[in-house]
Amino acid sequence: MREDAATRSPWILHFDTGSCNGCDLEVWALLTPRYDVERFGMVNKANPKHADILLITGPVTKKSEQRLINLYNQTPDPKLVIACGDCASNGVPFLDCYNVCMGVDKVIPVDLYVPGCSCRPEAIMDAVVKGIGMWKKKVEEADR
Amino acid sequence: MSAAEIDLRKKLERMSLKSPRPRLIDVIAADRRDGTYDLIYVFHHEGAIVDHRYVVNEDDDITSIADLYAGALCMEREIIDMYGLKFNGVTGGFLLDPSSPKNPLRQPRKEVAKDV
Amino acid sequence: MSRTSVIPFGPQHAAFLEPFHLKLQVEEEVVVGAEMSFGYNHRGMEYAMAQDFKRTQFLCERVCGICSFHHSSAYVQTMERLFGIEAPERAKLVRMIMMEAQRLTSHLLALGHIAETVGYENMFMQFFREREEVMTLVNRISGGRVHYSMNAIGGIRKDVTYEGLKDIGETMDRLEPRLLDLRSIVRKDRTLRKRLIGVGVLSKEAAFDWCTVGPTSRGSGLPHDIRLTGFDGYGVNGVKFRPIYYDEGDCYARTMVRMDEVIQSVDLIRQGINLMRDGPFLNAVKGNPPAADAYGRVEAPRGELMYWVRGKNEVQLDRIKLRTPALVNVPAVSAMIKGARVADVGPITVSVDPCICCTDR
Numbered sequence A: 001m002r003e004d005a006a007t008r009s010p011w012i013l014h015f016d017t018g019s020c021n022g023c024d025l026e027v028w029a030l031l032t033p034r035y036d037v038e039r040f041g042m043v044n045k046a047n048p049k050h051a052d053i054l055l056i057t058g059p060v061t062k063k064s065e066q067r068l069i070n071l072y073n074q075t076p077d078p079k080l081v082i083a084c085g086d087c088a089s090n091g092v093p094f095l096d097c098y099n100v101c102m103g104v105d106k107v108i109p110v111d112l113y114v115p116g117c118s119c120r121p122e123a124i125m126d127a128v129v130k131g132i133g134m135w136k137k138k139v140e141e142a143d144r
Numbered sequence B: 001m002s003a004a005e006i007d008l009r010k011k012l013e014r015m016s017l018k019s020p021r022p023r024l025i026d027v028i029a030a031d032r033r034d035g036t037y038d039l040i041y042v043f044h045h046e047g048a049i050v051d052h053r054y055v056v057n058e059d060d061d062i063t064s065i066a067d068l069y070a071g072a073l074c075m076e077r078e079i080i081d082m083y084g085l086k087f088n089g090v091t092g093g094f095l096l097d098p099s100s101p102k103n104p105l106r107q108p109r110k111e112v113a114k115d116v
Numbered sequence C: 001m002s003r004t005s006v007i008p009f010g011p012q013h014a015a016f017l018e019p020f021h022l023k024l025q026v027e028e029e030v031v032v033g034a035e036m037s038f039g040y041n042h043r044g045m046e047y048a049m050a051q052d053f054k055r056t057q058f059l060c061e062r063v064c065g066i067c068s069f070h071h072s073s074a075y076v077q078t079m080e081r082l083f084g085i086e087a088p089e090r091a092k093l094v095r096m097i098m099m100e101a102q103r104l105t106s107h108l109l110a111l112g113h114i115a116e117t118v119g120y121e122n123m124f125m126q127f128f129r130e131r132e133e134v135m136t137l138v139n140r141i142s143g144g145r146v147h148y149s150m151n152a153i154g155g156i157r158k159d160v161t162y163e164g165l166k167d168i169g170e171t172m173d174r175l176e177p178r179l180l181d182l183r184s185i186v187r188k189d190r191t192l193r194k195r196l197i198g199v200g201v202l203s204k205e206a207a208f209d210w211c212t213v214g215p216t217s218r219g220s221g222l223p224h225d226i227r228l229t230g231f232d233g234y235g236v237n238g239v240k241f242r243p244i245y246y247d248e249g250d251c252y253a254r255t256m257v258r259m260d261e262v263i264q265s266v267d268l269i270r271q272g273i274n275l276m277r278d279g280p281f282l283n284a285v286k287g288n289p290p291a292a293d294a295y296g297r298v299e300a301p302r303g304e305l306m307y308w309v310r311g312k313n314e315v316q317l318d319r320i321k322l323r324t325p326a327l328v329n330v331p332a333v334s335a336m337i338k339g340a341r342v343a344d345v346g347p348i349t350v351s352v353d354p355c356i357c358c359t360d361r
């Protein structure tokens, strides 16, 4: 029962760890009429305690590193982390910068990577839909 | 306060009293690679850029102009973070975290500077 | 006497798109003081951008994804001054058209954001629907939705075709009536007026004192606009342009400045298309930047954006400094929210259109 209800409506938390806003805007574009990710039951929630899927953008700056870890720990299990954009995946556009950790996976475990700088909304949507499948498996495992 | 600093302060005060009042655009610092720094105050005055350039030493106490333009405070705090210069009564910690590198925009000194 | 309590806002908060931290001192419902901390987005761009002047042309777009083309236009303008060359007329007009298109996306985002913050979800969706139209348009023209990468030092990398220009014109024709509709809603709507009028007032003197730029200063009655002076595509070449400003200085005035500028941008794009003539679009440069310095300014959606570059006869640059509009606009929030109610803090902060990735770089 829980499985069925939960996997139909995963809630998203979006956190910016030092991105250029390009990918953030594409995440916002997802929520709005043209792409409208709500038809997959996804709702953007600002509270980590309610979130199931974390959409992280940005290469993780030194100052937001600890905040990201806190946020990750506050999110209840099972959870899924999606790194949106090239800079969240491996930090490459900011290769020369001194204040970045080079990617989300250096700080917290990541399940899905979305390529592109900026990543297209279609790509994020694809990742999110794939993510639902992965998340379903996680919920099933947790319930067993 | 050294003579150069008093001069800087007076000039900027005079600038800020002009009419129409010039708008402060930015305070720029740049490394000259010999222990001194360029400090550039950029104003927008009558449709064009007017700048005042000074050279300061690493350990000079520079007078803050936050009382003339409140917006200058953030620019000065940024310079403190980036170059480790000192402004009277202004503290850093604007952009950098304790775990970040210190004074990241300082550049390596010129080798020739040793002989002089 | 009531006790002062502290309410933290952020770094991760529903009202903000980006991480920044606001510590409010509150007496009952009234804000008496605010402390802001920045730096969550500080990547060290000024260091990275000084490494290679050719790659910086693309890196500078990654400072901010909302005004990426303004960043690269400011950068190439500065470099053109440094090299002592002039971009061809056609390139300037293409830059102007794309900059205005990006202003459309940015302002529609800001307007949608403020509608969402006052709890007007419907309006938010409508603004974003129109924004998506412009986003797909720039995607068709440049190949990217966020980063256009069309600029080169000395002009533009690739010319815009005749079909492309026609496409822009047709899209503007489609867009204009809808934007006018939205404007009449913003003018009359009770929800917006009640939440925004008289909230977060920034007087003319305070706006000057905090060195504010862009819609924030134009909402306070200061007609500062760099499009009149700094950028060569405007005014000089027969583009008719007059800055829009409102005297009230509250959130509503700032919103109305944006709303009017959206309509103005459509007009400027049309003027640009009409002035377009065939011709060269790139004066390529050779060699490294000379050991001199130069300023470059453009009017980004949030206000005046200034670049200062000093070369040193190498591929590396000696120093590159960005003065982004948000660096002066966002601190001015602390002057606006004194005496406001806690419920108004969200709309006040969003009304200056904070862009933390620009502030922190």
Ligand code: SF4
Binding pocket: A019, A020, A021, A022, A023, A024, A057, A058, A084, A085, A086, A087, A088, A093, A116, A117, A118, A119, C062, C065, C146
């Ligand atoms: S991947 Fe590119 S567009 Fe996306 S946030 Fe990073 S730099 Fe910006």
